[in-house]
Amino acid sequence: MSFLRTAAVLCLTGVLAAGCTLFAGEGEDQDKAQPTVTLVTHESWAVPKEVLDAFTNQTGIRITVRKEGDAGELTNRLVLTKDNPIGDVAYGVDSTFASRALDADVFEPYTSPEGDRGPQRYSVDPQNRLSAVDVGDVCVNIDTGWFAERGIAEPESLDDLADPRYRNLLVVENPATSSPGLAFLLRTVAEYGEQGWQDYWSRLKDNGVQVVSGWTEAYTQEFSGSSGQGPKPIVVSYASSPAAEIGDDGKPRTKALLDTCYRQVEYAGVLAGTRQPDRAGKVVDFLLSQQFQATVAENMYVYPAREGVALPSGWAQAAPLPEDPAALPGERVQANRERWIKQWRGLVEG
Secondary structure (H helix, E strand, O other), rough: OOOOOHHHHHHEEEEEEHHHOOOOOOOOOOOOOOOOOEEOOOOOOOOHHHHHHHHHHHOEEEEEEEEEOHHHHHHHHHHOOOOOOOOOEEEEOOOOOOHHHHHHOOOOOOOOOOHHOHHHHOOOOOOOEEEEEOOOEEEEEEHHHHHHHHHOOOOHHHHHHHHHHHHHOOOEEEOOHHHHHHHHHHHHHHHHHHHHHHHHHHHHHOOOOOOOOOOHEEEEEEEOOOOOOOOEOOEEOOOOHHHHOOOOOOOEEEEEEEHHHOOOEEEEEEEOOOOOOHHHHHHHHHHHHHHHHHHHHHHHEEOOOOOOOOOOOOOOHHHHOOOEEEOOOOOHHHHHHHHHHHHHHHHHOO
């Protein structure tokens, strides 16, 4: 999942990541008397300090946070350091990259007592090496006001994006450098199959699709519906993004096209080789707990994996969780990811 996602979305809502009290666990003074568990995660980690403090008070365990880029960079780092792990537990490997981490034996089995509260719905491993923490579906987003002002019908589907009515209106992220970009590529593979996805991208290219390196550039600089006021009214972002675009009238200025979504799930697991697996397991339990899960929507703009966790006010209208997103089996993604990206580059960049 995008790892600049939170920093940019929080900027949209007026919360600056630099110096923000929501980002806890990094750079704090360590109490030598307390056991410390290192959590390796992505750049979107954002948790209220009081929630981490409560965990420490309950368990005696202090969490220190080590950030390793986006979901892809995080996974790559964990694989490269598996023989000398850089932490005790990891959070943020998503469903796009989970199979790679599992094939490399990055994680060891751990069954959390909190897992049967909903996260098992997203299980990808019979050995329980990964536990689902949150869901963050990637979807096409549109600036509804832009279309209303011009009397142009809003696009509704992937096919619409290749229609000449929407020429030069779409910006997407590069799947070789961006997690949402990769998710959108996988969505087109799921929609059109091996025989059709390349033709679809050829049509997008002919229709003037713009490709940028990552989500921050696409959403905050090119998209007209964000505070960046860019020129493009259609962008690949998240199902939750409209929750950050609610105007003074209480209504969102953007919406996600739910027929274009691809399911992304983020996981946590105990790193193989940790010297304190029991404490690492308690951190996984914490990430699945009601206390932590209640913070993920407001602070990281993702949906909790745990059942029965209330979403912030306004999300039901602005950012409902897609009911029928596309998804590909992790094994198929692992086997074909690099080939699909290479083929995409030949089509779009060639």
